[in-house]
Amino acid sequence: MMFPGFLHQPLATILLVGGLLTCFLGYRLFRFVLAGFG
Secondary structure: OOOOOOHHHHHHHHHHHHHHHHHHHHHHHHEEEEHOOO
């Protein structure tokens, strides 16, 4: 996938932040479920 140069940096930042947020929320949800069923 090719993007114009001016779009590349913001898009990479959004993807990075989105990935970290998803990972963090997934971890919290996993801990919550584990505490509930454990």
